[in-house]
Amino acid sequence: KNDVILMISYGGESLELLNLVSHLKRLSHKIITFTKSPNSSLSKLGDYYLSLKIKKEACPINTAPTTSTTLTLALGDVLMACLMRAKNFSQEDFASFHPGGLLGKKLFVKVKDLLQTTNLPLIAPNTSFKDALIEMSEKRLGSAILVNEANELV
Template identity: 50%
Template sequence: MSIDIVRFGKEIIEEEIRALNRLKDALNENFEKAVNLILGTTGKVIITGIGKSGIIGKKIASTFSSTGTPSFFLHPAEAIHGDLGMVEKEDLIIAISNSGESPELIAIIPTLKRWGNKIIAITNNPNSTLAKNSDIVLHLNIDKEACPLNLAPTSSTTATLVLGDALASTLLTIRNFKKEHFAEFHPGGALGKKLMKVSQIMHTGEKLPIVPENTPLQDAIITMSEKGFGAVLIVDKNNHLKGILTDGDLRRFIKKGGSIDKSKVEDAMTISPKYITEDMLVLEALEIMERYKITVLPVVKDNIPIGLVHLHDILKSGVV
């Protein structure tokens, strides 16, 4: 059989886009009810489903958990052989079945209802056994699969996945879930590193190279050498950051004929230097370093130095 492969691929994608538009059109007050039911639960959100629905369910559970809604996946076939013991009465169930008649899934519904667990159904059959035994039904509204045989779960699984994302994204928005919360749930891997904060890598306390503004330049150089950052922070009588002296500042000062023995640190320092705060992302600090071609940034709070970040610290953190 000869076909235009690229064109055929685009047709399949268009069919799934059409399915998503049908899902969007079917979204109604039940979606709001489902969101509110999830927000109100004091237990975990348990996702269950068999086959391809189960695979999508695992992804939805993972997305929920990483965005502020504690969740896990329960395989219905394992549930009827003992894993129902994982369910507590406070837990909320999201049951996924395109037909709404999956035997393994239907088998656990009576027990869940007897225990009093609330059930949200995600199904393409609003008249199914699952739908009739659920508290809320989210209808996929898919009229055909993208599969040319109209058999393989394609449009239906895509719609379920997108519906799960819509639930998770709505929930995290209502909960005011922020980047820092996301970072807490993703301490490893690229996501966690990209969301790493300055406070996690900055040098503090006695490690900081700080001198008063009237310090002899020679003494400031000794402090710079002892601390090993190639820079020293200069503060006024109120401990407010007034300037910074770097290796580069020192070279430029000497090149202009400045005297190390007879000068004060303020004679060679850079006034009003660039700085960051501890709650900024490390990537933001790196962007400032790259933009202004500097390698050291003071970390301040109320204009008082509380830390220091060197380019080497950022490189060692693994954010780039």
């Protein structure tokens, strides 16, 4: 109910987006539009408007969206940075929404989560290099643990 929807359309006349607006409004969502004109159909229906107006695309024939897509990305980044600051969004908040990413793993994954205590690649000091590689490959840990006859670390 409190979601804000970003609707991005350079021309602002995409039927698939225009058809969604009434449904989103009925659900009380606020809509931010990114279009080239505040007079486009989409911009007029949105609650807030951000301009994607450019003089020319970088494409040599001025047709492929190049400059406009870069501007869209930059505006989205600026909007995100402003919202993060306004909401005091922390690294922990970010990590909780992205637990599989580097920051999420750095903040939330502990050694105990990765620790393997069974099926360990144990080798004796007289194990051949070939057999050590086989043991490491079979146990899939990328290393081997050197132990004596009593299975104590050497």
